[in-house]
Amino acid sequence: MIKAVIFDLDGTLVDSIADLCNSSNFALKKYGFPQHELYKYNYFVGNGMTNLIERVIPKEALNKETFQKVYDAFIEHYSSNYLVNTAPFDGIKESLNTLKENGIKLAVLSNKKDEFTKRIAKELFGDVFSYVSGKKDEVPLKPNPDSTLNILKSFGVSPAECAFLGDSGV
Numbered sequence: 001m002i003k004a005v006i007f008d009l010d011g012t013l014v015d016s017i018a019d020l021c022n023s024s025n026f027a028l029k030k031y032g033f034p035q036h037e038l039y040k041y042n043y044f045v046g047n048g049m050t051n052l053i054e055r056v057i058p059k060e061a062l063n064k065e066t067f068q069k070v071y072d073a074f075i076e077h078y079s080s081n082y083l084v085n086t087a088p089f090d091g092i093k094e095s096l097n098t099l100k101e102n103g104i105k106l107a108v109l110s111n112k113k114d115e116f117t118k119r120i121a122k123e124l125f126g127d128v129f130s131y132v133s134g135k136k137d138e139v140p141l142k143p144n145p146d147s148t149l150n151i152l153k154s155f156g157v158s159p160a161e162c163a164f165l166g167d168s169g170v
Helices: 019-028 038-043 049-056 064-081 092-101 114-125 148-154
Strands: 003-009 105-113 131-134 162-165
Touching: 003 148, 019 038, 019 049, 019 064, 038 049, 049 064, 092 105, 105 114, 105 148, 114 131, 131 148, 148 162
Parallel strands: 003 105, 003 162, 105 131
Antiparallel strands: none
């Protein structure tokens, strides 16, 4: 029997692609790089913000210094623009409330930076989640199972009693 559900955030609970696109394009434009159309971000996202920025910078221009400048500009812009267009997918809030009312423990585990994961989850969903975690420097990114197993341990449930819902193989 399922006693807990762990959700990915972006692309699963929320549609965040436009805000990720806008902040990435802001950073690219700031440093004279070509910007990308919204639909291309469906192929750039996944595996966290570091990988997003590595993917949007032209390959021939990608180096440590360029990456850091573009990444910092992205974070600066995204910090105040992460909820301009980001919103829950239709029916998500109702589904989460139904699960919680039925005694299912709920968590979010994302490769997005921890601060943004927590802010978005709290601002869009309130206190529906018992555990919310994003990328932390000391913890490997998904699909490494360490974070998932830590959540299950805190919930007191086994992997067989948990469902993990996401929008990709990650």
